Amino acid sequence: MTKFEEKQPSVSVDKLMWMYEQMAKIRYYEDQMVEAYTEGKSPVFNIGEGPVPGEMHLATGQEPAAAGMMVHLTKDDTVTAPHRPHHHAIAKGVDLKKMTAEIFGKESGLGKGKGGHMHLFDPEVKFSCGGIVAAGIPHAVGAAMANKMKGKDWVAVAFIGEGAANAGAFHESLNLAALWNLPLIIVVEDNSYGISVPKTASTSVESNDLRASAYGVAGAYVKDNDPVAMYKASEEAVNRARNGQGPTIIEIETFRFLGHFQGDPELYRDKEEVPGLRARDPIMKLRQQLLDAEHVNEPELEEIETRVKQEVDEAYQFARDSNYPKPEAALDDVFTS
Amino acid sequence: METAKKRMLTGNKAMAEAIAQEMENDKNVFVLGEDIGKYGGIFGSTQGLMEKFGPERVLDTPISETAFIGAAIGAAAEGMRPIAELMFVDFFGVCMDQIYNHMAKIPYMSGGNVRLPMVLMTGVGGGYSDAAQHSQTLYATFAHMPGMKVVAPSTPYDLKGMMASAIRDDNPVVFMFHKSLQGLGWMDQLDYAVGHVPEESYTVPLDKANVMREGKDVTIVGIQMMTHYAMEAAERLAQDGIEAEVIDLRSLAPIDKDTIINSVKKTHRLVVVDEDYRSYGMTAEIAAIVSEEALYELESPIKRLAIPDVPIPYSHVLEDFVLPGPDKIVETVKQMMDEA
Numbered sequence: 001m002t003k004f005e006e007k008q009p010s011v012s013v014d015k016l017m018w019m020y021e022q023m024a025k026i027r028y029y030e031d032q033m034v035e036a037y038t039e040g041k042s043p044v045f046n047i048g049e050g051p052v053p054g055e056m057h058l059a060t061g062q063e064p065a066a067a068g069m070m071v072h073l074t075k076d077d078t079v080t081a082p083h084r085p086h087h088h089a090i091a092k093g094v095d096l097k098k099m100t101a102e103i104f105g106k107e108s109g110l111g112k113g114k115g116g117h118m119h120l121f122d123p124e125v126k127f128s129c130g131g132i133v134a135a136g137i138p139h140a141v142g143a144a145m146a147n148k149m150k151g152k153d154w155v156a157v158a159f160i161g162e163g164a165a166n167a168g169a170f171h172e173s174l175n176l177a178a179l180w181n182l183p184l185i186i187v188v189e190d191n192s193y194g195i196s197v198p199k200t201a202s203t204s205v206e207s208n209d210l211r212a213s214a215y216g217v218a219g220a221y222v223k224d225n226d227p228v229a230m231y232k233a234s235e236e237a238v239n240r241a242r243n244g245q246g247p248t249i250i251e252i253e254t255f256r257f258l259g260h261f262q263g264d265p266e267l268y269r270d271k272e273e274v275p276g277l278r279a280r281d282p283i284m285k286l287r288q289q290l291l292d293a294e295h296v297n298e299p300e301l302e303e304i305e306t307r308v309k310q311e312v313d314e315a316y317q318f319a320r321d322s323n324y325p326k327p328e329a330a331l332d333d334v335f336t337s
Numbered sequence: 338m339e340t341a342k343k344r345m346l347t348g349n350k351a352m353a354e355a356i357a358q359e360m361e362n363d364k365n366v367f368v369l370g371e372d373i374g375k376y377g378g379i380f381g382s383t384q385g386l387m388e389k390f391g392p393e394r395v396l397d398t399p400i401s402e403t404a405f406i407g408a409a410i411g412a413a414a415e416g417m418r419p420i421a422e423l424m425f426v427d428f429f430g431v432c433m434d435q436i437y438n439h440m441a442k443i444p445y446m447s448g449g450n451v452r453l454p455m456v457l458m459t460g461v462g463g464g465y466s467d468a469a470q471h472s473q474t475l476y477a478t479f480a481h482m483p484g485m486k487v488v489a490p491s492t493p494y495d496l497k498g499m500m501a502s503a504i505r506d507d508n509p510v511v512f513m514f515h516k517s518l519q520g521l522g523w524m525d526q527l528d529y530a531v532g533h534v535p536e537e538s539y540t541v542p543l544d545k546a547n548v549m550r551e552g553k554d555v556t557i558v559g560i561q562m563m564t565h566y567a568m569e570a571a572e573r574l575a576q577d578g579i580e581a582e583v584i585d586l587r588s589l590a591p592i593d594k595d596t597i598i599n600s601v602k603k604t605h606r607l608v609v610v611d612e613d614y615r616s617y618g619m620t621a622e623i624a625a626i627v628s629e630e631a632l633y634e635l636e637s638p639i640k641r642l643a644i645p646d647v648p649i650p651y652s653h654v655l656e657d658f659v660l661p662g663p664d665k666i667v668e669t670v671k672q673m674m675d676e677a
Binding site for chain 2 (some may be wrong): 044048105130131163168266268324331
């Protein structure tokens with residue numbers, strides 16, 4: 001038993017290692033995306049230019065939500081994600097090459113270049129995301145319903161931003177999932193802002209887990225973007241769902257290190273805010289905890305870091321090397337055959 | 338004689354100026370929507386309003402479109418003049434019940450006893466790889482349903498003048514602004530996103546198309562980006578001796594039939610260009626109007642350019658393929674003239 005497990009016997013350090021690897025991969029993936037997205041957009045920023053055009057919402061700083069939940073899921077469990085989906089996709093095991101090719105608009109992408117970064121679909125690992133706020137929640141309700149009808153103990157998890165908790169779909173879905181006692185978990189990632197509007201100006205309660213009681217479901221709150229606390233809250237929620245004990249809302253206080261989208265002037269927040277958040281980097285925190293637990297040493301962590309970089313670099317290379325679709329392919333796939 | 342330098346504004350500044358002037362003139366006018374306060378609107382349509390009028394009249398809302406558009410309806414029924422912003426028209430799905438079952442129908446169902454003097458403004462259009470859920474225009478979706486005036490101005494001058502008219506109108510007006518014509522620093526820098534805008538308040542009617550360019554050989558009807566592409570095409574066609582008349586539709590509902598028919602009577606040829614889906618759309622509507630009212634004026638079949646009934650794809654090669662542009666317009670007109 002490691003020092004960490006002596007203190008927290010319910011937490012598997014091997015699973016924390018998995019989380020660390022995912023979080024490191026996500027961080028490096030998003031860092032590379034900042035670079036790729038910037039290509040062709042300087043000195044003058046034009047959203048339509050470069051190898052990765054369009055809107056780009058990155059999850060740098062929000063890794064614990066994805067890793068802490070996904071460590072308890074298998075590929076049979078369903079995940080729906082919003083417009084900021086890369087961390088969820090990566091931790092869920094979405095094909096990294098095809099995902100990156102999709103973001104580069106290539107034929108080899110998950111959606112043959114038709115979807116782009118907000119619209120990634122990988123049925124192999126039951127992952128989807130979309131560009132409409134809160135829209136993924138009812139889809140997760142439906143997946144949870146299907147699991148129950150099939151007699152499986154699979155669960156469905158909807159990730160949303162805190163802004164989405166004020167949309168009708170959130171409230172309607174919770175009532176329905178509670179009414180039908182479905183294996184649904186909603187993870188609310190509170191990064192403090194719905195684009196520019198602070199949570200305090202949009203939300204009538206301090207945190208959305210408080211809304212759980214209105215629907216007769218369980219609620220949990222994870223503060224300080226803490227990976228281990230997210231692990232624990234998620235484990236409880238997943239067990240509850242698998243055991244037929246109904247839905248849970250987990251809200252995690254997380255950090256958006258970047259703008260709402262790349263190119264966001266961020267005039268709505270204090271210049272000091274982001275450096276303050278970066279000083280509380282959850283990846284560095286988990287890294288230190290793993291070292292302190294004497295479970296791994298520095299070279300072993302570096303090996304993980306090298307491995308994920310290689311995997312991500314290969315995905316980007318695959319995307320860049322892939323061909324664009326033929327223009328007339330735009331007409332295909334309106335109906336499936 | 339020295340001419341005074343014309344005052345030039347971007348599309349979004351023109352809109353924001355109209356709203357500010359109406360807010361100054363009428364204390365019942367207020368604005369609500371997502372990121373319309375301190376941010377000034379994601380597409381800049383409300384810039385400066387928070388500073389000028391404060392949070393009592395410029396309200397940032399939660400992501401609760403059903404609630405805040407519904408609230409705008411309720412406030413309008415009480416005599417206020419709300420302007421609600423639906424950030425992207427694509428987001429209409431979450432709140433369409435309020436829009437078409439309530440905003441559009443209450444005045445009619447009440448036998449005209451309830452007025453809803455409100456504006457629903459919304460960003461439309463693609464061309465910058467924002468994919469299927471953030472690139473639509475949905476002109477026809479809104480124009481199809483009775484009870485709403487639906488306008489889509491193409492120039493800064495019209496954006497200001499038609500916004501003033503929309504606010505003063507006693508009916509619900511869906512005011513579509515094209516993202517690419519807002520003059521945003523982070524999009525393509527288009528000459529036509531900047532234009533002459535007088536400082537003083539003025540109005541432009543909500544039911545009149547505008548002949549942007551006169552010609553005798555063919556009528557090209559467009560709206561927003563398609564109007565500007567039609568103008569570009571017309572310049573090129575002129576080099577080949579083809580004189581195209583370009584009509585900027587501006588108003589989808591009510592539609593200005595007379596301007597279109599009068600033009601077709603002069604040119605005897607019609608091309609309609611739309612950034613919306615082809616089937617059951619604006620191109621079909623205009624073709625039907627001309628077929629019903631001026632069929633025998635035509636010397637060749639009507640041509641339609643629109644998105645070929647597919648969602649807007651992400652990859653730019655695919656998006657370029659489905660969006661009409663100047664090349665396709667020139668090609669279509671030339672084909673038409675050759676066939677004659």
